[in-house]
Amino acid sequence: MNDTRISEQIGKKELEKKMERVWGLSKIKTTIEHDRFQSKFFILVVLIPTAVWFFTFMFYPIFLTFKNSFTDANLAYSEESFIGLENYKRLLSDPTFHIALKNTIFAVLYIVPTTLVLSLAVALLLNSFNKKIRETFTLFYFLPVVTSMVALSIVWSWLYNPSYGLFNYLLNLVGLPTQGFLTSPKQALPSISAIQIWKDVGFYAVIFLAALRNIPKTYYEAATVDGANKFHIFRYITLPLLKPILIFVGIVSTIGAFKIFDPIKVITDGGPGNSTMVLVLYIIRQGITNSEIGYASAIAVVMFVIVLLVTLIQWFLSRTDKNEGIH
Numbered sequence: 001m002n003d004t005r006i007s008e009q010i011g012k013k014e015l016e017k018k019m020e021r022v023w024g025l026s027k028i029k030t031t032i033e034h035d036r037f038q039s040k041f042f043i044l045v046v047l048i049p050t051a052v053w054f055f056t057f058m059f060y061p062i063f064l065t066f067k068n069s070f071t072d073a074n075l076a077y078s079e080e081s082f083i084g085l086e087n088y089k090r091l092l093s094d095p096t097f098h099i100a101l102k103n104t105i106f107a108v109l110y111i112v113p114t115t116l117v118l119s120l121a122v123a124l125l126l127n128s129f130n131k132k133i134r135e136t137f138t139l140f141y142f143l144p145v146v147t148s149m150v151a152l153s154i155v156w157s158w159l160y161n162p163s164y165g166l167f168n169y170l171l172n173l174v175g176l177p178t179q180g181f182l183t184s185p186k187q188a189l190p191s192i193s194a195i196q197i198w199k200d201v202g203f204y205a206v207i208f209l210a211a212l213r214n215i216p217k218t219y220y221e222a223a224t225v226d227g228a229n230k231f232h233i234f235r236y237i238t239l240p241l242l243k244p245i246l247i248f249v250g251i252v253s254t255i256g257a258f259k260i261f262d263p264i265k266v267i268t269d270g271g272p273g274n275s276t277m278v279l280v281l282y283i284i285r286q287g288i289t290n291s292e293i294g295y296a297s298a299i300a301v302v303m304f305v306i307v308l309l310v311t312l313i314q315w316f317l318s319r320t321d322k323n324e325g326i327h
Helices: 004-070 086-092 094-129 131-146 149-160 166-173 190-211 216-226 230-258 262-268 279-290 291-325
Strands: none
Touching: 004 291, 086 291, 094 131, 094 190, 094 279, 131 190, 149 166, 149 190, 149 262, 166 291, 190 230, 190 262, 216 230, 230 291, 262 279, 279 291
């Protein structure tokens, strides 16, 4: 009997221990599930407003733009009808659209290469200074980036003024003739592009400077020991290591150049003639001034496709270079 009681007590204790283990495991499982629920709930709380914002102010307008490009939507009328590719056919015979497209492409060609070269040159110059001087000049070069483009455009219009502008004063000072700049059909677009370049250089110079500061100094020290001069160091060490940043800046600056609008609207409003008429300004004129939302949407879609193609080409070239580097 005593043995039976002892075995029963041992069995009860073992059962209690097993129950405690099971209870402990269930508590841990409950805690983990609770933490997962809280984590998912937090993610939803954070993402839902962001998703709503993106859908409302980005994806939905893009969808509307594509939809309206196939309609005769007009601000003057509440109704619209499907007209297929008529808006796109109209683009083919619209001389102003052709001028705007040509001017936009020329603006991109003026802005992007010049911005890349100047911003990289500024970054190399800043990188050669000590920390205190570098930080001071970085702030100086970055000021145009955080300054209103409208304010900058007004200041530059004074500098370009043919009667009392600083640039013509300096030209006359050295015996050169007065230039029309913004009043000349040939000089207006390059003059406007110069404003955009001046504003963008500081931003991209900071990006290049950050990339330069991350290049290990041991590469330069080894090259110097091997007898490489500054040009060879730049050609075979700096440039290859900056290639991803160069591609990134090239893509971002290309997209920005295609969207050039503020200085043109403030200073020339597309003139003289249509010499500074660009796609964004033409979209605004057709959509807001002329109320032709459908036609303006078609122009916007064409511009979107062009920018997308240019970006994909740049991205493809960067991927090709990476694959060649791996092999």
